[in-house]
Amino acid sequence: MPAKYPHVLSKSRFVSGVQCSKKLFLELNRKDLKPAITASQQAIFDQGHLIGKMAQERYPNGIDLTSQTHYDYAHTIDNTLAEMKKKTSTLYEAAFYYDEVYPF
Numbered sequence: 001m002p003a004k005y006p007h008v009l010s011k012s013r014f015v016s017g018v019q020c021s022k023k024l025f026l027e028l029n030r031k032d033l034k035p036a037i038t039a040s041q042q043a044i045f046d047q048g049h050l051i052g053k054m055a056q057e058r059y060p061n062g063i064d065l066t067s068q069t070h071y072d073y074a075h076t077i078d079n080t081l082a083e084m085k086k087k088t089s090t091l092y093e094a095a096f097y098y099d100e101v102y103p104f
Contacts (some may be wrong), residue, residue: 062090
């Protein structure tokens with residue numbers, strides 16, 4: 001079944017391409033070659049999650065739209081649109097999609 005929001009470009013893919021065109025090629029075409037996450041990379045991810053939690057404490061009573069997977073963001077995109085239509089003032093991890101670009 002094709003993805004509801006197929007994207008050819010995302011923020012992370014764009015950054016990879018800016019860093020190194022070969023890196024972008026391998027990420028798109030040879031996912032099997034991706035090395036395991038190192039302890040230092042995991043520490044950076046953990047720090048990012050901590051900052052997200054701190055932001056939610058600083059701006060309470062928002063709606064958390066965090067995606068349940070790292071591959072299918074359709075639910076998050078749909079929920080973002082629905083909450084925006086309801087004029088919800090604070091959204092955590094909102095997602096947008098336009099013209100095959102997913103800027104997450």
